[in-house]
Structure formats: structure tokens, C-alpha cells
Amino acid sequence: MKLVLVPLLAVCTLLGQSVTPAGDSASDLNVNSRYTIESINFIDQRDYKLSTSALEDIRRLIGAKVNTEALDLLAQRIRAELHAHEVTFKLTRGAAPEEVRVLIHVDQAAGAVDASVPKLIYNSQLGFTGIGQVTTTLGSNALTFQMVRDSDTLIETLSGIQAKYDRLSLAGGRIRLGFEFDAYEDKYDSSTLAALDSASRPSSLGAGLAAGLGAGAYGSRLNYEPSATFVLAAPLTLTVGLSFEQLDHLPSAARPESANAVINTLRYHQRWTGSGGNKEELDAGYSLRAATTFLGSNLAYTRHLAHARYIYSRDAQSVEVAVFAGAIYGQAPLFERFAIGDSAMLLGWNKYKLDPIGGNRLAYGSVTYGYHMMRVFYDTGSVWEQGKPPEPKQSAGVGVSSGLGVLEKGAFLLALAFPLRDGRVTPVLIAGMNF
């Protein structure tokens, strides 16, 4: 009897103890909770598609002290949104003492297939642009297949496929390898064909333009693009690679041309949260494409493009400033030439009316003010030919933009843009996801 009573008393004594102190919190148990989160990034540097509210959670955590419970909840949320097998995070030293970086590791379920529509735009002047995407991940290998119809981004309207293989995590996540194959059919606005025809005549637009236009209209385009992305110092990355483009001309009897280029992209993308609750985001990059006969290219040119986008937000208000600048030297094909007057730059203008074959110089700036879902923006920019004076154009507009319901994963935009010019004002309607 005594032997029964003794352990019973022991258990009763134990149960009488309070294990959990009042006011305990998980973050207090982690010695790193005294450090401030400098940044949150994915280890493999992939651009995962997250909901706006998940991105908001990330922004909220940056600048705050490490909170294990909040980071666990964020990991669970990302796991659910990406249908991942497991999402974990690790802390590393930040650039400044007392600050740490959070690196998120996404372990995709083997063979899981994720279907999405990363881009869908309707522009009342340019029509529909859409991308359907299927991605499957096997360990550290990701395969992405896209069907594309794009009348928005380039001078040509392209339809086709993109297939990409990514080796996601090498050297502890500091290197990513990729290989992309693209196959497009290309169509052109009548104004583009007319301008190309005119440019090819010796007495027309001028020898300068004809010389700078590396290839005329092509009916299809193939691209083979191996690349490697290096994390130089997170979030600064450098992508280097090669692009082998084959252009099949119209008519099909013409000899194919090639635009084989070395590609380099330096990118910096960082978010901060200030002590006063203000949030900042900077996305800046510089890309260089250099096509050379050394790679067997018929066309020789270099294309430089630099961009910076800065967003400051506090409470319900936000201000976004974006600038782009580009220059092309040599004989670049149409797909390399700059165009604005679409659904991303100089909204409201028609790119074909501004310059039906694009330009080899680009300057563009934009300011957007946001209050809750409302957006008011002002755009200005120009594309022009080297040696000619730029003719800056301006536009302004209003719209709504936010994550909405099933469209939460991508920002949804509905905007009316007005080109600012003398005479009549013709508003342009733009609707889409993922701007």
C-alpha cells in the first residue's frame, strides 16, 4: 500500500507545480529574440508567388524583434500557399550587430504540381495578355511550363511556350542553375510592318535607323538560355548566362538569323520596416545583353537596362517611385528594342502610335500614390533613336489595386489611364493581375 501511495503522492506533488510562468512567451525562450530582423528572403532566391497578406506579414516582421511564434506562423502560411512539403527558416547574422537575417527554406512536395495564372491583362488598346503556368518540383529541381500570349510587353505580339528547368539549391542555396527554352510565333501591328518596310528603303527614315535595326520582322523565334544565379550578398544576386535566339524571317524562305548573347543581371531587392511602422521596399537592377559574332551571332549589339523601384508605405498610404533607363548599341532585333505605352509603362498611350518599331533609347519615370485600395499615378517617358531628340510623353490615371479574394495571390489592378496631350482625351481601360 505504501508503495502505491508514494508514487501517487509524488505525482500529486508534481501536478501541484506550475510549469508555465505567467506572461511567458515563446519568443522569450529563444536567445535570438533580442535581435532585430534585418531582412526575410528565400534561401533559393526564387520569386515565389505569395498572397499580398503573406507579403504584408513579411513586411511587418522586418524591423521587429525575432519572434519564433510569428515566424512559425509565417512558415505555416507559406507552406499552405505554396503547397510545400515543409517550410522552415534559419537565422544568420545580419550586416549590422544586433540584427539577423531570416532565410526561408521551402521543401516542395516531391512531384507536386502547381498550376497558376501569373499574368492576365486586358488593355482596351492592345487586347489580352495572359500566361498560364504549371510548375512541378522534384527535390531541388523545378520544372516550369508556361503558355504565353503577350501583346503588351514587346513590339511583337508573341504566342508560344516557355519551358524552364531550375536546379534550386547549390552551394548552400547560394547558386541556382537554370535552362530555359522558348518557342514563339510572332505577329505584328500593321503600323510596325509599315514602319519596317519604310525603314528598309534607302531614302526613307534614314540610314541610321535602318543600320540600327538588326533584323526585320520574323515569324517565329526560338531561344535556348542556360544561366546561373549567384547570391553575392543576400539580397544582391548576379545572374550570368547565354541566350541563343534563332529568328525565322518572314517570308519563311529567308535565311534565319541569330542573336546569340551573353546575359548578365545584377539585382537587389530588399524590404525594411522602420521603428515608426513605416515600410520601405527597394527593387533595383541592371541587365546587360551583349550579342557577339564570337557566339556565332549574325547580329552584334549590346543592350543596357537599369531600373529602380522604391515603395514607401505607412498605415493606409503608400508612395511608389519607379525609374527605368536603357540604351542599345549596334544592330538589335525587334524583341530587344524598347517600347512604352502599354500596361506597365506610360499607361494610357499606345506604343504603336508612339513608335511602331520601338526605340534604342529609353527613359521612363512613374509616381504612384496609394490610399487603401485607391491608386493615383503619373507616368512620363520616351523611347527614341540615338541621335534624335527624345519627345517625352505623359499620362495620369486612377484605379484600384489590391489582393482580392481568389485573386489575392497577385495584385489586382483596374485602372483608367489618360494620355496627357493637346486635344481630345481618350481614356484607356486596363484590368489585370500581378502588375
Added chain:
Amino acid sequence: MTVSSQGLVAHHVSGEIRVTAPNLHFLTGKSLSRLHDGAAVPFDFQLMITDSRNNVIARALERFTVSYDVWEEKFSVVRVRDFRKSGMRLSATSAESWCLENIFVPATSLQAGQQLWARLEIRTVESREPVAASSGINLATLIEIFSRPSRPQQDRWSLESAPFELASLNP
């Protein structure tokens, strides 16, 4: 993972039975990787004093949460029952020893002249269990945890001392 028996040494200090285990290292493997990644890793401890019939005479249950300072590269341990009780800036071995120093059973319930054994069991908390839950742990939960077999994905260490009598223990 099981450390062989006889690796546990019992001590009688100020009316309490404490244990040492010089060969025990539980800050290893996956748990150590998680710690180096800046995570807080909880470990559940059970110290039992049993008699020759394997009856539990006394028992102590504790959860210790270990974390690793990514800047100072030192370990920190918090005893969840009283989180003001903590060890800071420790090496891995010191952190392991700190946990053992802070789990004990009162000697008052033990009879002099009785042959006794000390048993120590340590389990990692499953990684899928949020660390936040560890702060809300109570003794009933710990008893329930140790009453069921460990899961394959959990690391587990079990040690047993040589038989001893209360009077023969060294401090």
C-alpha cells in the same frame, strides 16, 4: 538513440537527488542543426528513482528549451517551468550539463537502506509541434508525453544508473 546503462551517476546534494552523465551528448544531429539555424529547440526530461521492482518512487519532469545565439555562437537554456531560471553563453557541453543540474528529485521520499536506480529519459519535441506550444506545457502533458512510446522521428536518450543506496551516495 540510447546511451548504454551505467552512464548515469546519482548524487545526494542538500536533500536532493541529482544526476550527472559525462558521456551524454544530446545537442547533436538534427537538433544541433536546428539550433545553429537559430531555432529554439525544446527537450523533455524525465528523471525517475525506481526500486528493485521497478516501481517509481520519485519522479521529476522538466522541459528545457535550448537556443543558440547566432552572433555570440553560444548556447542558452531556459527551464520552462520557471523561465527566469536560465543558463546563458554556454558551450554545448555546458548547456547539456546545465539541464542535468536543473532537474532533481527530493530525497525525502526515499528510504535509507533501500536499493534504488536512477533513470533519465530525454526526448526531443517533434519539430512539427510549434515551439510556442512548449511555453504552454504543463506537467500533465509531460507525464502524458512520457507515458507513450517515442515516435520514430523523435530523438530519444535513455540512461540508467548502477544500483545505489541513499546513504552511499556522494554529494
